Amino acid sequence: MNGARWIVARREVVERARSRAFQVGTAVQLIAVVVALAIAALTGGGEDARTVALVGERSQPYAAPLQAAGPALDAKVATERLPDRAAAVRAVEDGDADAAVVDGREVIVEDDADDTLAAAIQSVRRQLALREALDAAGVPPAQLRAALAPAPLRVAVLEPQQSDLGARQGIAFVAVLLLYIAIFAYGMSVASGIVEEKSSRVIEVVLSAIRPRELLAGKIVGIGLLGLAQFALVIAVGLIGGSLLNTVDLPHVTAGWIALIALWFLLGYALYACVYAVAGALVSRQEDLQSSTGALNMIVVAAYVLSFIALQEPDGAMMTVLSFLPPSAPMAMPARWLIGDVPTWQLLLSIALTAGAIVALVRLATVVYARAALRMGPKVSLRSVLAGGRDR
Amino acid sequence: MLQCRDLHLRYGRVVALDGLSLDVEPGLMTGFVGPNGAGKTSTMRIVLGVLGPDSGTVTWNGAPVGADARRRFGYMPEERGLYPKMRVADQLVHLARLHGLDGGAARRAGDELLERLGLADRAADTLESLSLGNQQRVQLAAALVHRPELLVLDEPFSGLDPIGVDVLAGVLQEEVARGVPVLFSSHQLELVERLCDRVSIVKDGRIVAAGGVDELRRRHRRRVVRIELDGVAGAGWLDGLAGAEPLPADGQQPGLLVALADDVDPQQVLDRGRAAGPVTHFSVVLPTLAELFREVVAEQPDDAAAAAAAAGGERAA
Numbered sequence: 001m002n003g004a005r006w007i008v009a010r011r012e013v014v015e016r017a018r019s020r021a022f023q024v025g026t027a028v029q030l031i032a033v034v035v036a037l038a039i040a041a042l043t044g045g046g047e048d049a050r051t052v053a054l055v056g057e058r059s060q061p062y063a064a065p066l067q068a069a070g071p072a073l074d075a076k077v078a079t080e081r082l083p084d085r086a087a088a089v090r091a092v093e094d095g096d097a098d099a100a101v102v103d104g105r106e107v108i109v110e111d112d113a114d115d116t117l118a119a120a121i122q123s124v125r126r127q128l129a130l131r132e133a134l135d136a137a138g139v140p141p142a143q144l145r146a147a148l149a150p151a152p153l154r155v156a157v158l159e160p161q162q163s164d165l166g167a168r169q170g171i172a173f174v175a176v177l178l179l180y181i182a183i184f185a186y187g188m189s190v191a192s193g194i195v196e197e198k199s200s201r202v203i204e205v206v207l208s209a210i211r212p213r214e215l216l217a218g219k220i221v222g223i224g225l226l227g228l229a230q231f232a233l234v235i236a237v238g239l240i241g242g243s244l245l246n247t248v249d250l251p252h253v254t255a256g257w258i259a260l261i262a263l264w265f266l267l268g269y270a271l272y273a274c275v276y277a278v279a280g281a282l283v284s285r286q287e288d289l290q291s292s293t294g295a296l297n298m299i300v301v302a303a304y305v306l307s308f309i310a311l312q313e314p315d316g317a318m319m320t321v322l323s324f325l326p327p328s329a330p331m332a333m334p335a336r337w338l339i340g341d342v343p344t345w346q347l348l349l350s351i352a353l354t355a356g357a358i359v360a361l362v363r364l365a366t367v368v369y370a371r372a373a374l375r376m377g378p379k380v381s382l383r384s385v386l387a388g389g390r391d392r
Numbered sequence: 393m394l395q396c397r398d399l400h401l402r403y404g405r406v407v408a409l410d411g412l413s414l415d416v417e418p419g420l421m422t423g424f425v426g427p428n429g430a431g432k433t434s435t436m437r438i439v440l441g442v443l444g445p446d447s448g449t450v451t452w453n454g455a456p457v458g459a460d461a462r463r464r465f466g467y468m469p470e471e472r473g474l475y476p477k478m479r480v481a482d483q484l485v486h487l488a489r490l491h492g493l494d495g496g497a498a499r500r501a502g503d504e505l506l507e508r509l510g511l512a513d514r515a516a517d518t519l520e521s522l523s524l525g526n527q528q529r530v531q532l533a534a535a536l537v538h539r540p541e542l543l544v545l546d547e548p549f550s551g552l553d554p555i556g557v558d559v560l561a562g563v564l565q566e567e568v569a570r571g572v573p574v575l576f577s578s579h580q581l582e583l584v585e586r587l588c589d590r591v592s593i594v595k596d597g598r599i600v601a602a603g604g605v606d607e608l609r610r611r612h613r614r615r616v617v618r619i620e621l622d623g624v625a626g627a628g629w630l631d632g633l634a635g636a637e638p639l640p641a642d643g644q645q646p647g648l649l650v651a652l653a654d655d656v657d658p659q660q661v662l663d664r665g666r667a668a669g670p671v672t673h674f675s676v677v678l679p680t681l682a683e684l685f686r687e688v689v690a691e692q693p694d695d696a697a698a699a700a701a702a703a704g705g706e707r708a709a
Contacts, residue, residue, distance in 0.1 A: 197475075210490050
């Protein structure tokens with residue numbers, strides 16, 4: 001990076017950060033993150049809380065075993081006493097209680113008789129009946145305890161599954177979405193920034209002072225730095241807010257994760273910024289940008305959608321292939337890496353392939369930009385630029 | 393001194409430059425005139441390195457022009473444009489820095505120039521909020537902010553009101569006085585004639601006439617005299633003088649305009665006039681730049697051009 005590139009990059013950062021569009025966009029993203037966290041907090045997030053209403057003395061023995069059954073239900077179970085059946089029905093209907101036990105004879109649930117909570121109540125019922133029968137048969141307390149709470153069997157796991165697979169998958173979905181939004185938004189910024197300079201004709205003044213490749217590099221770096229900062233801010237607010245509200249169950253969020261996602265953001269941005277730069281260089285007016293970037297937008301969307309679909313089966317062949325193809329690798333590889341164990345060589349190979357593609361695209365973008373930057377008027381075809389261009 | 397030598401440039405089948413050579417000397421204002429499409433803008437773009445020629449060289453003070461030399465050139469392109477949403481002062485600082493000034497020097501140069509152009513109070517406004525006239529001034533400031541060693545301006549006067557023309561002319565004259573070579577193109581030939589020391593006329597991608605403005609006018613082969621006789625009307629007294637042809641009056645000044653063939657001495661007309669009556673005015677009429685331009689550019693000057701050749705400024709013989 002020589003001086004001219006930094007001066008251009010600095011202008012991009014300062015002028016864009018100063019623009020209302022950028023400030024509003026950042027605010028909207030932050031608000032969206034906070035709202036998502038708040039919804040997660042309100043809907044219970046991490047551990048469920050379940051309440052069982054108990055009516056009558058004969059229901060009271062259910063209290064302790066139900067509370068003890070919480071971990072198996074992946075929930076915290078609370079019990080509360082209600083005076084009669086009518087009150088219990090009302091409580092279940094209003095959602096104040098998830099289930100009710102009436103006089104140790106009846107279970108009330110709202111709509112699903114096979115609900116896990118109802119099943120837990122039935123299990124407690126069997127346990128209580130067994131204890132009563134054994135008690136009546138005069139079994140000594142020590143044997144009674146051994147019968148009712150035997151030492152658990154040793155479990156040999158043949159194919160260990162991560163207990164937090166779901167959470168990891170969720171984080172991967174969010175990461176893919178954020179990467180997609182960032183790559184798409186900043187790629188388009190590069191294209192429209194180039195067109196802005198062409199349509200306002202300032203390009204000729206700038207190019208009389210510096211070379212096209214310096215202008216292009218400075219623009220891509222400047223927008224990338226600003227994008228990285230905005231991306232990091234949104235993720236930081238999400239992580240800090242999530243841990244404060246204790247809504248998101250983050251298994252192993254480490255600096256390594258964040259660094260890897262940031263790295264893939266930069267790789268994905270660099271890759272697509274070059275192609276968006278080509279699309280921008282071919283037109284002179286913002287109105288023509290849609291047609292010029294149309295095919296490219298389709299590729300970005302396809303890479304995102306395919307990665308998203310492949311995430312359902314993180315170990316599948318589709319996910320593996322997508323994580324190596326440069327157009328989808330910046331979304332698919334970090335997603336795969338977040339979910340499961342990706343061999344280091346695969347990660348490095350994917351990075352190398354993407355970096356190689358970036359090098360080739362930087363060359364293409366530099367040539368096309370140098371030749372097409374001063375061509376005004378209707379959209380020019382990439383083929384004609386590559387065939388008959390004029391370098392300086 | 394800037395020298396362009398034998399520049400060639402084609403766009404597909406269209407020949408834009410066909411061996412164009414051009415000198416721009418320090419301390420002189422050089423006008424660059426020619427019909428639309430003759431190659432003025434292409435030449436300027438090549439000088440600034442915005443465009444590369446197919447062949448030919450551009451040298452600055454004897455050395456081929458590279459990126460470092462170009463950074464010290466100032467340029468106003470025909471297609472005006474700056475960053476619309478950027479503040480005026482920031483814009484100038486940015487461009488000055490791209491031309492190699494450091495931050496402090498860039499800021500000082502920008503402020504000074506805005507002061508000089510009467511825009512100091514608009515420094516913090518965005519460009520798009522300025523009137524078109526003021527935007528033009530900022531464009532000029534953008535070409536000057538880095539104290540260029542050479543100024544190249546493509547149609548700088550187009551679209552300016554008379555006050556804007558005076559401001560720009562004044563600034564350019566100051567730059568020339570500072571020893572900066574100035575090259576500008578224009579279709580306003582009266583302006584070129586008034587401001588320029590030298591002029592280069594381009595046609596079909598090559599220079600067809602170049603030199604000092606007065607020198608070109610004198611070298612012009614068509615000679616016209618203006619003669620005024622006291623109390624004698626009409627051109628009857630000229631009858632019989634071969635190669636002397638009366639022209640329609642131009643309506644600007646009294647007297648009869650007479651076009652002379654190459655072998656006719658103006659003194660013969662004067663002798664005839666004195667024989668016919670007292671001569672109160674006799675002068676050789678030099679063609680204006682506009683007339684010169686039309687003649688040089690038109691392949692075969694017709695009668696209309698001949699008439700026009702007489703209808704303009706003159707200089708006492």
